[in-house]
Amino acid sequence: MVVIMCPGLSVLTVFCCLASALWAFPFGPVLELDVTPRTTVLVNGLLGCNRFRGLAVNYSSLLLEDGAGLLYVAAREALYALNSANISTIRNNSSIDWAASADQKRQCLSKGRDNQTECYNYVRFLDRYNETHLYTCGTHAFRPRCAYIDVERFSFVRFEEGKEKCPYDPAKGYTGLIVDGEMYSASQYEFRSTPDIRRNFPFPNLRTEEAPTKWLLEADFVGSALLRESINSSTGDDDKLYFFFTERNPEQSPYSSQTRVARVARVCKGDIGGQRTLQRKWTSFLKARLKCSIPEYELQFNVLRGVYVLEGPSVHDSTLWGVFGLEWKNVKASAVCQYSLKDVQAVFDGPYMELQESKWREYTGKVPDLRPGSCITDQHRAQLINTSRDLPDNILMFVRRHPLMAREIQPIGGRPLLFKKRVDYTRIAVHKVTALDGKSYTMFFIGTDEGWLHRAVEIGDRVHIIEELQLFKESQPINNMVISHKQKSVYVSAASGVVQVALSACVRYTSCYDCVFARDPLCGWDGRQCAEISSYADKSNLTQDIQMGNRGCDDITADGLVSHRTRSVMTGDDVLLQCELHSNLAVPRWTLNGEQLQGYGTDRGYRTGIDGLLIIGAQSRQSGHYRCYAVENAVWVPICSYMVRVQPAPPASPHLPTDPTALPESFFTTTSAVPVTPTSGPTEQPLHSPPAALPSGPEFQTNRHMEAMYISLVAVLGGLCLVLTVVLLYVSFCAHSAPAGRKYSQEGLAVTAATERKWSSHLELKTISSHCNGRADGRGRAASTDGAFLQIVPGEGQASPSKEPPPAPPLPMPPPLPSTDYTNGLSATLPSVLRKMNGNSYVLLRQADSEMTSPLYHSFTEELNRILEKRKHTQLDLQPDESSV
Template sequence: MLVMTHPKLPAITLMLLCSSASVLWGFPFGPVLDLDVIPRTTVPFNGLLGCNHFHGQTVNYSTLLLEDGSGVLYVGAREALYALDTANISAIRNNSSIDWAASAEQKKQCLSKGRDDETECYNYVRFLDRYNETHLYTCGTHAFRPRCAYIDVERFSFVRFEEGKEKCPYDPFKGYTGFIVDSEMYSASQYDFRSSPDIRRNFPFPNLRTEEAPTKWLLEADFVGSALLRESINSSIGDDDKVYFFFTERNLEQKPYSSQTRVARVARVCKGDIGGQRTLQRKWTSFLKARLVCSFPEYELQFNILHGVYVLEGPNVQDSLIFAIFGLEWKNVKTSAVCQYSIRDVQAAFDGPYMELQDSKWREYTGKSPGLRPGSCITDQHRAQLINSSRDLPDNVLMFVRRHPLMAREIQPIGGRPLLFKKNADYTNIAVHKVTALDGNTYNMIFTGTDDGWMHKAVQLGDRVHMIEELQLFKESQPINNMVISYKQKSIYVSAASGVVQVPLSSCMRYTSCYSCVFARDPLCGWDGRQCVDISTYPVRSNLTQDIQMGSRGCDNITEDGFVTHRTRSVMVGHDLLLLCELRSNLAVPHWTLNGEEMQGYAVDTGYRIGTDGLLIIGAQTRHGGHYSCYAVENNVWIPICSYMVRVQPVPPPSPHLPTDPTALAERFFTTSTLSISPSSESNEQPLYPLPSRPEFHTNLHMEAMYISMVAVLGGLCLVLTVVLLYVSFCAHSAPSHRKYTQQELSITPTTERKQSSHVELKTISSHCNGRTDGLYAAASTDEEFLQIISGDGQVSPNKEPPPAPPLPMPPPLPATEYANGLSASLPTVLRKINGNSYMLLSQMDSDMTSPLYHSFTEELNRILEKRKHTQLDMQPDESSV
C-alpha cells in the first residue's frame, strides 16, 4: 500500500504536540499558577552579604552536626570529616579534619561488584551524631561495604571501628535518616543489596526491625527524615516517647488517587518497644503508618513525593508542627509545595481505624479488633492489666499488628491545602526558625533549599507566606544537601556537593531606606530612623519601625532611597523615546504620571507603551512633551523612582540649496561625494568645484566627464558593497546558530549636514531581576567612537573576537543632561521585560514572558518597525532615527 506524506505534515504534527503539551500543563496547573509565591528580591551569588564559605579537599558535603553550645559544626563529606568554628566556618581549627578513605583493595572489590568507580566506590559519610560526652559516632558506605567508627572529640581522631552493614546503606545515594538519643541509635534506609527498606533500632540490645511476612510493612520506601517527640513528659496516661519516620513508598491503596504509583507516609514506633515474646520477636510491636496528604483538592492536584521534613517543637509536644516539602511524581515538571501538619492530627490518625490487605489492595478494615489498642505504646491502662512491656502483650494483639500496619485516616495539612506553592523549583531541604517580632507575635521563618543551589527565605503570615528573598548560595548549579540553624550565631549552615556556606538569618543592611526595610517584612529587621538594623541587637525597641502583617506602615520618607533622580530628554518629532525606570522589587508594579496625571499606556492611540522597566514613546508629537514621573507601587504605596522632563523638538526644514531637478540632483551627488572625501571641506552650501559657465561644447564635455566619474564612483561603491556582503555572508554561515549574542559593531559616519552626532552602543544584558540570567535583552549607552548594534537574527560565536570597527572621526560630545532619543549613559543594571525600541528588536528568549501586555507591547513595536522599513529615507536624517 502506498502512503502519501504531506510536506507540511511534520510541522502540523509538531504544532499538535506543542498544543497538547500546553493543555497538559494548563490542565492541572492553570488555576494554581496564580498561587505561585514570588520572592520579593533576588540576590545573585556576588550580591551575598556576610556569608562565610568552606571548601575542603573533597566533595559531597552531605552530613551536618551542629553543637551550638560548644560552637562546633561537624561536617561529613566523601572520605573526610571536619570540625568547623560556627562563628566563621571559613577557617579550619587545628587538627580538625580526618581523612577516611576506602582502601585500594576495597575499591577494587567495589568495581568487581559492577559499581561505578567515579561515584560509588568511595566512602561517603552518611551518619554523624553525638554518642556520649566524649565521643561521636559515624558511619560511611566505604565502597559498598559500610563501616562505622567512634571519634574522640577532644583529639578529633578515630578510636575504634566496627561493622556497619545494619546501620548504614551500601548505596551512597539511597534515602537515609537516623539519630542517636539516650545512647540508642535509630535509622531507616534500604540497607542491603536487595534494597529492602527497614526501620531499625541498632543498639542497645535487643535490636528491632520491621516485619516482611506475611505482610510487608514497607514497600520500596525512600526515607527523608526522622524525629523524636517526648510525649511522655507531663502525660496524664503514662504515655511513651515516639519516634517518627517520614518517607515515600509504593502505593497499593484502593482509593481515588490509586493511579499514583507512590504516596507520602509517616510511620511511628514507641521508644520503649522491645519486641514480642513469641510473636514479633525482635520486631516492632508498635509500628503504624499513615498517609500524608498535600494537595489542592479543588484542582485535583496531588503532591505525592516527599522530599524533606522539619519538626518544629512547640511549648508542649501537642503544639508541635511538621513542615514537609513535596514534589510531583512527574519527573519533567519542576513544582514544589510546602504543607504544614499538626502533631495532634497525626496522633488522631494513629488512633483511628485500620486498613487491611485484601487481594493485593489495602482497604479499610471493618471487622472487630482486640480489646487492647493494637500498635499503641504501653500506658497506665496496660500497666493496670499487668502489661508492663511489649513482651507482655497478648499474641492476638501482636498478630493484629502484624497484619494491619496501615491506618485508614489520612493526615490533612493545616488549612486543607499547601502553605506554599512554587513553580519552576524543586525543593530538596527545609528548615524553620521561630521569631518574635516587634508586634509581640511569633512568626515562623521558612528556609527552603532548591536543586540548583538557591535558598528561599519566607515568613509565615497565618495561612499564607510572604517570600522575603531568594539567594544564590553556590556559583555552580547543585542540589542543597542539608540545612541547620544556629540560634546562637544567628546563622543557617547550608551544605551541597562543592562545600558549606554560612548565611546570616537576615541581612538587614541590604535595605537602604525605611520603605525597603518595611516592605521586606523580615521579622528580624527594623528601621531605626537612619538604617535597617537587626532588632535583637537593640535592648530598647520602641523607636524601631516594622510592619510584618501589612508591610506598608510606619515610614515618613516617601522615597525609596532618600532621593529621586531627575533627567532631561529631547526627541525630534516623529521619533521614538525610551524612558527607563528600574524596579528593585519583584513585587512592585511601575506606574507613570504625565504632568501629575496617571497614564494608561495600553490603548492604541496613546502613542506610548509601558513595560516593567520603562516607558516607550512611539512617534513623539508635541503633546508628548512634559514632566514624566515613574513610581514603584507595592502594598498600595507609591514610591517615586525617577522623573524626566521631555522636550519634543520640531523637525528642521530642508536645506534651501538642495536642488530638486534630476540634473541638479546628479550634480549635487557628484559634488557631495567629492566633498565627503576631501580633507578640507568646510561648508555644505558651496561646492568644492563650482560649475563653470562655458559654451555648449565645453558644457557637454563637462557633463560627459561628470557622468563617467559618477559611473566610476558607483562602480567602486558596488564593488565595496559586494565585498562587504560576501564577508557578512561568510560570517553568518560560520557562526553557530545555537550560541548567544556577543557583540556586532556597525560603524556609521555622520553626514556633514547632520545637526548633532549621537553614537550609541547597544549591548545584551541580564534579563532577570538582580542578576539571575534567564534571557537576552538590550540596553543602550553613549560611546565616543562607534555605534554597536546587536543583531536580532545574526549570532556571533562567543569564542571569537568581533571584527574591528573602522576608524571614525571624533564627533563633538553631547551635553551631560540631554541625549538624543533619551539614551542615557547611566543605565539600569536590569531590563527585565522591554525587549525592543525604535533602534532594534531582539528576539525574545525568556520563557517567563507570558503577559498579554508584554505581547501587545512587542507586537506594536514590530508593526512600527515594519512600517518604517517601507518609508522613503530622509535626505537629511537625524541620528535618533537610526
C-alpha cells in the same frame, strides 16, 4: 471554581492534565499560593556569608552543637569540626580523612559499581554518642563501616561493621539518630535488600516485618525525629520515633499517575519485640499517609523531599512541616504543607486498613481491646503487660497484618501553606520569631535543587518570601540545613561546600520603605538604617510593619534620592526611558508633568515594558517631566525622573527627496544614546555626511517607482515559555536623484548598511533585551544592562529580471506583539511600530552575500566597510546624561 479531572488511564493524558492544571494557576482561585520572592540576590551580592570548602566533596551531614560553638560536617571521605561563629576559620586537628582503601575500591569495581560516583566512602551518618564520643558511618566503597570519634582529639578510636547501620549505595535515602545511647536508622541497607527501619544497638536489634505483608515498599527516607510524649503524660505513653519517607503506593488510586505516596511511620522507643510472634520485630509499627494537595485542581504532591519538626510549649502541641514535589521529573513544582502532631496522633488512633483480595480496604471487623500498635501504657500495666514481650499473640498478629492506617493526615487548613512553580524544594528549616507587634511569626528557610535559599515568613494564612539567595555559583541541590539560634545563622550544605548565612541581612535594605516592604520580623528602621531589632534595648523608636508592609515611613514619595536625567529627541523618533525596579513585587507607574499616564499603546504614543517607558514617534506635546514610581503595597516610591525635550526636525536637504519612501535603502538607520566621533582617513567621509551621490545613467532613468515593503511578525512558543524571536521587515527603494543629508539623533549609535536591488528583499528585525527588571540568567536572576540590541538581517527575495517591479502596495500596520506577564506585573511587549530607537539601543543593517544586479552594489559595499572600520575605534559612553541634536 475550576476543577480539572484527569481520568489517568493514559500516561500522555495524565501529563496533559497536569500541565493544564499548572498552566491554569494564574487564572484560578489559588493565585496567592504561587508566591514570588520579593527580591533576588545573586551570589556576588550576599552579605555576611562565611564559606567552607575543604578538599572533599558532597557535604551531606551536619551536626551543630551550639553550646560548644562547633559545627561537625560529614563529606565524602572526610569529616570536619568547624567554628560555628565563622565556619571559614579552621582550627588545629579540625579534619579527619576517611578514605576507602585501594583494595576496597578495586573490590567495588569488581562488583560492577561506578568508580566515579560509588566507589568512595560517603559519610552518611554523624551524631553524638555520649559526652566524649561521636558516632559515624560511611558507605566505604560498597562495604559500610562505622567508627567512634574522640571529641577532644577529633580522631578515630575504634571501627566496626556498618552493613546493618548504613546503606551500601550513596544514592539511597537514609536517616538516623542516636537517642539515649540507642541508634535508630532507616534505609535500604544491603545491596538488594528491602527498605527497613531498625534499632541497631543495644540488643535486642529490631526491624520491620516482610511477610505476609510488607510493611515498607521501595521506601525512600528523608528524615526522622524523636518526640518524648511520655513527659508529663497522664497515659504513661513511652516516647515515640517518627520516620518520614516516600514509598510505592499499594493502595487503589483513581489516577494511574499516583505511583508514589508520602508517609510517616511511628514506633515506640520502649519496644523490644514480641515473645513468639514478631520476635526481634517492631510490635508498634504503624504508618499513615501525609496528604498534601490542592483540592481545586486534584493536584497531588506525593513525593516528600524534606521535613522539619518543631516542638511547641507542650510536646503534644508540636508542629511539623514537609516540602513536597510532583512525581513527574520533567515538571517542576513544590509545595510546603504544615501538620499538627495532634492530627497525626488522631490518625494513628483511627481505623486500620486491611489487605483483601490484593486490595487495601478499610478494616471493619473487631479490634482487640488493648489497641494494637500502641505503646505500653498504664492501661497495659494494669493488666500485667509491662513490656511488648508480654503482649498476647492476637494483638501481635493484628499488628502484623494491619500496619497501614485508613485515614490520611490532612495539612492544617486543608491545603499547602506555600506553592511554587518551576522550583523543586529539597530541604526546610523553621525558626520562630517575635516581632515588634508582640506577635510570634514563623520563618522558613527552604533550599532548592539549584542551590538557592528562599527566606520566608508566614503572615496569617499565607507565606511571604522575603528574598531568594543564590548560595552557590554552580547549580546543585541543597543537601542539609541547620539553624543556630546562638550565632543567628543558618548553615547550608551542598555538594561543593558549606555556607553560613545570617538569619537576616537587614543592612541590605537601604531606606525606610525598603525595610518596611521587606516585612522581615528580624528587621526594623531606626530612622537612619535598617537593623536587627534584637540589638536594641529600647525598641520604641523602631519602625516595622509585618501585617501590611506599608506603614511607618514619612515622606515616602519625596524625590531626594531620585536620579534625574535629560533626553533630547527629534520629532518622530522613539525614545526609551528606563526604570529599574529592585523589587519583584513592585509595578511601575509613570507620570507626565504630574499627571499619571493612563493606558498604554501605539495609539496613545506610549508603550510600557520591562525596560521602562517607550515613547513612540515623539511629538512636541510629549515633551515634559516624566517620573517613574515603583508601586508596592499601595505605596508610590519614586525611582527616576526624566526631562524630555522633543526638537523639531531640521528642514530637508535640497538633495533629499521630500517623500521619505523615495529614500534609498542606504538611509535606513537607527541611533543610540552615544555620540560618535569617527576616525578620519584620506578616502573616508564622516558618518554624519551623506553617502556619495548615486551614479546616473539610462538604467536608473527608468526606475522611478518605489518597490514593495513588507513587515511581518514571527512568534515562537517553546514549551510553556513565549519567546519573541523575529520581526521581518522588507525594504527596498529605487531612486533617480542622488540623496544628500539625513537627520541623526545623538541619542544613539547608527550603523548604516544598504544595497540597491532590483528584486525585493526581506529584512528581519531581531530584538534582544538585555535588561529584565533585575533578572538576567536562565532562572530570571538580576542584571543591570542598560539597553536592547536591534538587528535587521536581510533575507532572500524573488524577482524576474525581465519584468518591471510592480507598484508598491500600501504599507500594512503590523499586528501587536504578544505580551508575556512577569512577576512584577509588567508587560514585556515591544512597540508594534519600530522606527529610529532614540534610546540606549542600536540597529544593525547587514546585507546577504548574494549576487547583486545593480552596479551600485560595490560602491555601497565599500562605503559600508569604511563606515564600519571607523566604528571599531569609537568609544561608547554607556550612560549619557545629556543629548543634543
